[in-house]
Amino acid sequence: MSKPVAALALGAALLALPALAQAPAVQTCQLGDLRLESGQVIPNFRMTYITHGTLNAERSNAILSIHGLRGDRTTQSPWAGPNQALDTTKYFVIQPDTLGVASLDPDATTSPTRSGMNMAFPRFTMRDMVNAEYRMVTECLNIRRLVAVTGTSMGGIASLQWAVSYPDFMQAVIPLVPQAHANRQVNFIWEAARQAIMLDPKWRDGNYPNDDRPVRGTGVGMIIQNAFGISAGGFEALFATREQVHRNYAQQVEQIGASTQARDWIYRTWAIESHDIAAAPPFNGDLVAAARSIRARLLLIPNCFDQLLPPGESGVMTVAMHAPDAKVVDIDDLGGHGGTRSPRGIATITAEVRDLLQRIEQGRPGFGGPRYPRHWARPDRCPG
Secondary structure: OOHHHHHHHHHHHHOOOOOOOOOOOOEEEEEEEEEOOOOOEEEEEEEEEEEEOOOOOOOOOEEEEEOOOOOOOOOOHHHEEOOOOEEOOOOEEEEEOOOOOOOOOOOOOOOOOOOOOHHHOOOOOHHHHHHHHHHHHHHHOOOOOEEEEEEEOHHHHHHHHHHHHOOOOEEEEEEEOOOOEOOHHHHHHHHHHHHHHHOOHHHHHHOOOOOOOOHHHHHHHHHHHHHHHOOHHHHHHHOOOHHHHHHHHHHHHHHHHHHOOHHHHHHHHHHHHOOEOOOOOOOOOOHHHHHHOOOOEEEEEOOOOOOOOOOOOOOHHHHHHHOOOEEEOOOOOOOHHHHHHOHHHHHHHHHHHHHHHHHHHOOOOOOOOOOOOOOOOOOOOOOO
8 A cells, every 4th residue: 555545544544534335224213302411401312323234133132333533323334244343244233323423414313513503502421422322222222231332432432431331231342542531632632623623714603504614624623633643653654755744634634624514523522522431420530430330341442652542641541450351452553543444453453352252152251362462561551
């Protein structure tokens, strides 16, 4: 793969671009009023989703797979299929458009834009998002227990919250490049990104018409995360010249701005940057207690080259040390936050997920291999 092409592929992975392959039919779950942690209510809430595979008669083979910040219901599809990480000859894989999804699909899950409320839409949290997903799974699909919950980036954050909010609802939780709580650097990143969008004259305090969106500001703002998501070594590996960097930047700014609903994306960043799995009762900020409450097998898959959601500063290592049944697998890829879809990332994740699901299927406890990567000198931080 040439460096420019590789750069585009990695950039797409980092920003969780919707998958291009034809997706299954879209289904809609009507949930009525969705009450938020704040006490506010989103009326007429709906959640759209797609599925892969077949739900068995016992309704016991389902896996929930959650997309990232800018993704949609199709983004997790590369993980699902025959002999893939989520083998659809065995499992029924559910991929929702999560609360506030920032796609341009007018019929997707309720968001600030699709509700018609725009900036009057109530702010929501990651726990609100997880609660909406729980209602979709239980009320519309009538599923009472999942084999696993997994997700990438914001979806990884949500899956880790699932482990705390609904500890007995799944047998395994598999967060890819997640955070347990926001850190101060990520607060800085998202605020910089939002301000770049809001400086676009077409932002209009967030009340822009859909036919005249702040496309330029959206592209510039959202791509700020690339500077943190990809490691410095990753940039060197991807680009041979300054001109290649500039061309790739311009292409991604145009593509991202044209395909993202800025208003909805901003609301979702507010949810990420305020998140802490231990914030709600009964933990009241005690991350160790929240980690110890997890009952599912927890397969944490961070990337030590990730500068967007660094595993140490974002609490992932603390969770790994205190969760009763946890394993950490380091993707160890220069792609950083986008390394989940590098060849190394795909191979590592697929092998680990398949092994865990096979152990569950065969009734074997725990995990295969060491609890922490063998090359790590200590369990609470990445090497170096």
